Amino acid sequence: MRKSNTFFLVTAIQLAILGLLMAHAAIAVQAPSNGLRQIQSLVKRLELTDLCLFTEARYTRHLSQADLNTPFQDHPLSLEHFPSGSFLAPPAMIEKLNERVD
Amino acid sequence: MREWIEKQKYIIDFTLSSLLRRKAKNIGLLALYTLIVFILASVMFFTHAIKKEASLILDQSPEMIVQKLVAGRQDLVPLRFVETVRGIRGVQAVRGRLWGYYFDPRFGANYTLLVPPPTAQTGAAGNGSRRVMVEGEPDRNAEGSAGPLFDLGADEIGVGSVVIGSGVARVREAGTGELMLFRAYDGEILPFRIKKILPSSSQLVSSDLILIDEADFKRLFGIADGLVTDLAVTVRNPTELSTIASKITRRLPDARPIIRDEILRTYDSIFNWRGGMMIVILSSAVLAFVIFAWDKASGLSAGERREIGILKAIGWESSDIILMKFWDGAVVSLTAFLSGVILAYGHVFFTDSVVFEPALKGWSTLYPRFKLIPFVSAEQVTTLFFLTVVPYSVATIVPAWRAATIDPDSAMRYTGE
Incomplete structure (x- = not known):
């Protein structure tokens, strides 16, 4: 087989797989599983506020409920030391300036 | 060509x-x-x-949570807060939530202990038989395919029993009917029987969850009557949430309201x-x-x-x-x-x-x-x-x-x- 034909064949197979994956994504999103609806019901019924993603510390478990000073809770100079803390962007208010200072 | x-x-x-x-x-x-x-x-x-x-998922979380801050840290909320918040125009319902953390040194795991809220049928006071039923929303496409996630009556959760998340069960290799020992605030060892394990399909929100009876929760952590962890507030018109939040902070300067948008923004960031x-x-x-x-x-x-x-x-x-x-x-x-x-x-x-x-x-x-x-x-x-x-x-x-x-x-x- 000519090398160009091999290349086109490989590319066509890859495109077909990608197309199937996109179709898989579209179907999964269009018809969300019962699992998602059940989780939503659980959240509503139990009045949950956070995802159970990081259970390593109390303030990473409930990110939305944590105190704003939690990364420094042990002492004023203590830096965030839990790995999941590195996923969090600082609150927008910290980055926001009232006026330009230059 | x-x-x-x-x-x-x-x-x-x-x-x-x-x-x-x-x-x-x-x-x-x-x-x-x-x-x-x-x-x-x-x-x-x-x-x-x-x-x-x-x-x-979090679009279904409470519209507003009200915490109490003491010296910059979250503290237990006295029930007088409930009356004050309920008195604000536009507030539909206020309910005290009881939840907290328990560190298990044997497994090095942090559990989230939660007292489930009563259903509408049993009333907000929660007296009488408490019944918690969680069901999937009715599925229009597949009839009856979204069955109950779990269904618990007051007697089932009851005093001396817990319902645990599948992550807790996995870590402890615990099954239904087994005993879990907790060390109470005063050092006393309290045994709880596992009544049920939450399905693993809900792990994203319930992996570390332990549902416990109100009396057991208070006994475990030594929380006096008349105190709750925070308040879940429902309002009549969701567009008024920020106005109501500012009214709460005016009437209760030591309160910290967290509206649902802020919860969603946290996860967006x-x-x-x-x-x-x-x-x-x-x-x-x-x-x-x-x-x-x-x-x-x-x-x-x-x-x-x-x-x-x-x-x-x-x-x-x-x-x-x-x-x-x-x-x-x-x-x-x-x-x-x-x-x-x-x-x-x-x-x-x-x-x-x-x-x-x-x-x-x-x-x-x-x-x-x-x-x-x-x-x-x-x-x-x-x-x-x-x-x-x-x-x-x-x-x-x-x-x-x-x-x-x-x-x-x-x-x-x-x-x-």
Whole structure:
């Protein structure tokens, strides 16, 4: 087989797989599983506020409920030391300036 | 047209032969390029999917939570807060929530203990028989397919019993009917019988959860009557939430209201591409790609220049050489892009992000096992395409154009790297 034909064949197979994956994504999103609806019901019924993603510390478990000073809770100079803390962007208010200072 | 296609195919044949002559270098290049696309695409798919899923799930969380702060830290809320908040116009219902954390030193795990709220049938006071029933929303497409997630009566949860999340059961290797021992605030050991285990399909929100009776919760932590952890507030008109929040802080200066939008925003800011670990992963991947492109753009090797010289000497035109180099870039970048995206999709949505898991897990003992819904759009794939394939292809053409426009004789004589 000519090398160009091999290349086109490989590319066509890859495109077909990608197309199937996109179709898989579209179907999964269009018809969300019962699992998602059940989780939503659980959240509503139990009045949950956070995802159970990081259970390593109390303030990473409930990110939305944590105190704003939690990364420094042990002492004023203590830096965030839990790995999941590195996923969090600082609150927008910290980055926001009232006026330009230059 | 047919002639044009044949010409392209001949050029591709030549390009592939040329690439295969430097097999080791080009296979290494392809592997590295695929890896970069794989990392970028995995990060993009994962962050988008988890943010989208978090927004769908947490859209059902309470409209507003009111905490009490003492010396900058969260404190228990006295029930007088309930009356004050209920007195604000626009507030529909206020309910005290009881929840907290329990660190289990034996397993090094943090549990979240929660007293489930009473259902509407049993009333807000929660006296009498407490019944908690959680059901899936009725599915219009598949009748009866969303059955109850769990169904508990007051007597079932009852004093001396708990319902645990599947993460807790996994870590402790505990099953229904077994006893769990908790050390109360005064040192007394309290045994609780496991009545039920929450289904593992809900792990994303309930992996570390332990549902417990109100009396047991208060006994365990020594919480006096008339105190709750925080308040869940429901309002009549959700657009008034921020107004009501400001009224709460005026009437109760030591209160901290958290509205649902803030909860959603918190999860939107997690895995933000500008934040922490994400910027480290992305910047290293982008830097590697820039080095790649720079290496290509900064010039051709002596061998490649000589090859161009010979091709020009035997009659190839500059446009043919540029076309050849275009296919050179396109073959490598297209193959790497498609392979990288396919692998990333499989990684994130079929293997549950196994590569990211150690970083996401951190020190969590009760890390949930969950399958993300593939929220992948054509825009994401297109963005990735323009971020990776286009710069590489352009970077390949520019030095080829420079080499193709010089005299064949000097191109063949050129020996410097």
